Every structure is written in structure tokens, then in C-alpha cells.
Amino acid sequence: MKGNEPLKEELLFHQSSVKVLKDRTIVTAPAGRGIWKAAQGGEWASMAIGLPTQTHVNRLQLSGETLFACTNQGMFKLERESWRPMEMPMTCYQYRDVGHSAFAATSHGLWFLTEKGWKSAAFSYSPVYDFLYTPHYLFLAMEWGIAMYDRLTCAWQEYTLGTRITGLGVFGGRLFGVTEHGEWMLGNKKGGFDKIKFPGIFIFNTVMCDRSVYVCADRGLYRMDILRGQPSLLSVNLGGPVTDLHIRDGSLYLATLSEGVQTIDMR
Template sequence: MRQRRGGKRERLLFHHSSVKAIDDRTIMAAPAGRGIWIAPPQGNWLSCMEGLPEGLHVNRIQLGRDRAFACTDAGLYDWTGTRWTPTDMPLTCYQVREVGELLFAATAQGLWCRTENGWKSTASPHQAVYDFLYAPQYIFLAMDGGIAMYDRLTFTWEQFPMGTAVTGLGVFRSRLLGVTERGELLQGDRKGGFEKIRLPGLFVFRAASAAGSVYLCTERGLYRLSELRGQTAAISVSMGLPVTDLDERGGRLYMATLSEGVQTIELRGPNA
């Protein structure tokens, strides 16, 4: 959903609930518009806003190798275990990933990388980047007008206009996935382009990888992607509640919902 001021089109903010399993017994969640909360082992949910400015909007919680990050409209913060500390990235942040020793952030002003000399603009400084994938040969960016691909071997960019903002990326069976602002699911067609996957009646919030499978978080519940007769299909896992994010830890799926907090599903097999 986009914020508008004075009738002008402003930056996009993710009005989704987000969840991450910090370890086997501690869950962190960001209910849409209600800050960040943490559930310690055998305890109740506690507010987890120490160090964050009042009134900020959380777009996403993400995990690094040894810490959690909060992507917000007031910048990027990391969790020390007792409080949030700024990373000196003040731009609206949508996604963060650690790649080797480097930290990359998708922001309202492009893709940035934190080095020993501070944050440096890496790509698309005049456009918002909502998500990215960093592959050995390619870098994929989810942007306002579609998807951009950077070839690291030839140092060239290729644009894939979609006519709408692409807010999330994923991979299924070695094919790139894109989730649009309109709730559509895109998939690479192996011909240098993308096709829309037919999912009648489903609004997709996010594509998430967990426990060896790729799941779709949708307004009708959680679905798992599969392939039937060579076609990508969505199989229902849990219906009834809008699911906007997913994480897995210790054989359990944690689902962030819009109205019923964090729900769990016990996995019973490799394809559960």
C-alpha cells in the first residue's frame, strides 16, 4: 500500500505482518502497524521497541547470521539482544541481506552496500528497490516498474517492465519468482521473460522458502508451490486466515497473519 500526501504518490510501505524465529524458542514479530514484539521461551509477548523512534513503520524483519534486522521507514536497525541500534542507513528500507562479509539493503533510493568505509550506493539510486536476490552471476532487483537484472560477468543491465511494482522475489525450480503490488505471481518463462501464474481468487503477499519448499503467503491462507504436469500449481496448506509472512525453525512453520497474530504448523515430512 502506498502512502499519499497532498494527493501526491509517495513511497510504498509494506502493510504486512512479519515474523522471524530467532532461535528454536524465541519468536519476533511485527504486526502490521503495531511495532515489534518478541516472545521469549515460555513467556508472553513483550514489546520490543527499545531504541526505535516513535511512530516508525516496520516493513520487514529479517535475520542475518547472528542478529535480527528491522527494515523501517526510518532506516535500518539491528537487534543487539536488548535494544535496536541504527546502522547509519537513514533511508526507508524494505529488505536486507548479508552476502559474505557485506551487508546489502534495498531502499527507497536503490540498492546500497555497507563496507568498512560506510554505506555506498550500488544500483538504481533514483528508484525504489523493494527486494533483491544476489546470485553468483546475476543480481535481481524488484522495483516500481518491474524487475531489473544485472549480469556480473558482462557488467550489463536488462529491464523487464511489468506495468506494476514488484515487491518481492523468490526462486522455484531454478526459475525466478516475482510478487507484484497487485498480488500477482510472476515466474521466469525460460525464454528471457516472465509469465503470470494463474491463481484464481488469490492475492499473494509474499513467496517464502522454508524447509525445502516454496510457500505463498496469501489473503486466503498458506499455499505450497508444486509442479503438476509441467505447470506450476499452488497446493493449500492452511486456509481461512490472511498469511503475510512465514518462517521455519525446528520443524515448525510460523505464519504471520493480519488479524490472528502468529500461527504455527508442525511439519511432518519433507513436503509438509
Template sequence: MQTETSKPWNWMLFPFSSVKAGPDCLFAASIGHGIYQIDAESNWKKLDHGMEEHANVNRLQLQHELLHACTNSGLYEWNGDAWENDGLTIPCYQYRKIGGSSYAATEYGLWSKASSRWEQIACNDKRVYDFINLPQYLILAHESGVSLYDRFMDDWAHFELETSVTSLAVFKGHLIGTSDKGELLIGDKKGRFDRVRFGKPFIFSVLAKGNDIYVCTDRGLFQLAYICNQVTLLSVKLGCPVTDIDMQNGNLYMATLFQGIQTVSV
């Protein structure tokens, strides 16, 4: 492992793809340069044991105080000393643990693990990028649109949008998504989606933090707002491409492509 103690905490200007705030440190994933832990004294430590040197990390997730990395070679869990594969060795894009079950969005559908074994449970023939697990609905974002499973009706609805949907959130009762073309997708609650562009920004993802929805773009970070019956963007941080965010103790941490890990007080 390598520790950097002589430079400021945001010295490493690798392109970062994900950031997660732990109780007393940050975790940040760079594109092609590994995963790092940043402690309260602004020291960097590379978490490289057990992980391929140039692994592409799509997302970090901190669930039940356990750090997971969704990578192009599978799902990994950090045990405090090294990365261990969590049983999935296929490309993974999202991970969440809900109750006693784990869920992973992968190159080959959505997988679930209730005990010690992973099983495919939905959209086996599609690349799934994100999902939302609600009491009544399971909603998947995948390579050709959105799929929704109604638990009460035991029925699937598939919305083919002719674009890959890469992230999902719920805003004011509307399903919100992002496409691989940089658009914001807004559901009308009737099975249709409006495609919206806000000028030049290319939208990477939408993320729910508390009651707020944040939008990561190549022009900066925005917050979704509903003004005069229209969805709009309010700027939070402009001037650098933001790929991911997390919040902790009144601070908002941003993973950026060119300016390291940035912080904004909220």
C-alpha cells in the same frame, strides 16, 4: 519494556507484517504497534527502546544472529537492549548480509556496506523491494519490474513490467515474483514473464524456505508445486491472510493480519 505473562502466546492479535524464528524465541513485527519478542514460555516482550513508537516495519531479518528491522525510517539493528540505526535513514524494504557485505533494498535503490559505509550500487532512481544475490546474477525487484546484473558479462538487463515487483524467489530454475496487483510472475528463462492468478487469492509475497517456495496470500498460506508441467498452489493453512513465515525445528511460524502469530508443524 512491557512483558505479558498471563495470556497465551498468540494473544496479541495486532496485524503482523513479519516473523523471524531465533534459536530460543520468536520475533514478530506488528503494523503500527511495534516489535515483540516471544520466549519459549510464551511471554511477550516489546522491543521498543530506540525505535519510533509507530514505526512501520516492512520486514524483519535475522542475519548472523543479529536482528534487523527494515522500516519506513531506515534500517535498525537490535543490540540486545535497544534499537540502533545501522547507517541508513531512508525507507528500507529488505536486508541481507552475505559474506562480509550487507545489502539493503530501499526507497532509493540497492545499497551495500562492505566495511562501515553504505553506498548506492544499483537502480538509484527506483524503489527496490527485494533482491536475490546469486554467484552469477544480482536480481532486483523494483517499482517498475525486474533488473538483472550478469557479473560474468558485466552487463545489466532491465525488464519493464508496468507493475511493481515486491518479492522474488527461484523455483525449478524459473525466476518467480509477485506484483503489487496480487499476481504471481513466472519467468520463462527468455526474459519474459507470465502473469498468473489462482482464482481469488491476492498474493502478497513468495518466500524460499529450504528447497520449498511458499506463497503468502489474503486467503492463507500455500506452497508452490509443479504438476503436469504447470505451476500450481498447494494449501498449507487456509482461512486467514498470511503476510510472512519462518521455520525452525520442524515448525512453520506465520505472521497474520487478524489471527496473531500462528504455528503449523511441518
């Protein structure tokens, strides 16, 4: 790699991300190549106004109809075709609005947005790559495993899993984490987690939608199911590596590593 090489943490999500706006405009962030947009069936055009040079996008995120970019240079919000910085002075991996609050997972822990700016919420000494916020618990994806905050007892519990967790989700009422090695850590309802590895498949990302969990992997797109009591992958679209998925109006929009954005009409 020539020039200024990004920090290791900034390369964690070296993959594509995709979101589809209300007017069917597709927005994608190919690995290391900024942000691009295309109207339905139209040509691609750069969408980098307002972004600093050498910006690497870790994730695109929609909140309502507002688009955000989590990058190695902080958080950005799309306003009138231009990206506005949200005064986040560190690498951001995930962003979500939760009720009347906004949270960001960053290279220096979990932060929340106040009227006076960003404030540290937890683990300021450690990266947080993803989070789940539920009525009773807060789960964080950490370098070493998963941290859980019980909002009723105001206590933290740490699950050391020996691997970096890059994403979190819920399947069949059980918490799971996606590992840096493309595996799953699935809650076993016994106070711990079991490693789930699907032979020959590397998992990049998971997307939850309408009680289904979709799995973006190096061999295509899958949907999680239970067969004979065990988690299984059901093929939705076999092919090259799929790194992200957005579902809108009955269509699946797949971000891939080598074949751009693909669309599957499920209606």
C-alpha cells in the same frame, strides 16, 4: 488516518513480519504497531527500545542469529534487547548479508555497507523493494518490473512488466516476482516473464526453504508445486490472511493480519 500520514512508499508492506530466534523467542512486527516478542508459550511484550516513534517495520530479517529491522526510518540491528540504528538515512525494504558484504534495498536504490558506511550500488533514483544475489546475476525488484545485472559482462538488463514487484524468488529453476496486485511474474525461459494469477487468491509474500517455495496469501499458507506442467498451489493451512512465514526446527511460524502468530508443528 489521523496525524502524520506516512508516505505511500512506506505503506507498501502494510503487513506483519515474523522471525524466531535460537532460544525459540518469537519476534513479530504487526502492521503499524512496532515490534513485539514472546517466549515459547509466553505473553507478548513490547520490543521497541531504540526505535524512533512512528516507526513502521517493512520486514524483519535474520542473518545468522542477528536480527535486523527494515523500517521507514532506516535499518536497525538488535543488540542486547535494544535496537541500534545502522546509519541508513532512508526507507529500507530488505536487508541481506551476501558473503562478506551486506546489501539493503531502499527507497533510493540498492546500497551496500562498507567500513566507511553505506554506499549506493545501483538505481539511486528509484525504489528497490527486494533483491536476489546469485554467483552470476543480481536481480532487483523495481517499481516497473525486474532489473538484472550480469556479473560476468558487467551489464544491466531491464524487464518492464507494467507493475511494481515487491518480492523475488526462484521456483523450478525459474525466477519469479510477486506483484503489488498479488500475482506472480514467472520467468518463461524465453527471455521474458508470464503473468501467473491464481483465481481468488492474493499473494502477499513468498518464502523459500529447503527447495520448497511457500506462498503467504489472503486465504492461508500454500506450497508451490507443478501439476500437469503448470504451477499450482497446494494448501498447507487454510484460513485468514497469512503475510509472512519463518521455519525453525520443524515448526512453521505464521504471521497473520488478524490472528497473531500461529504455529504448525511439521515433525
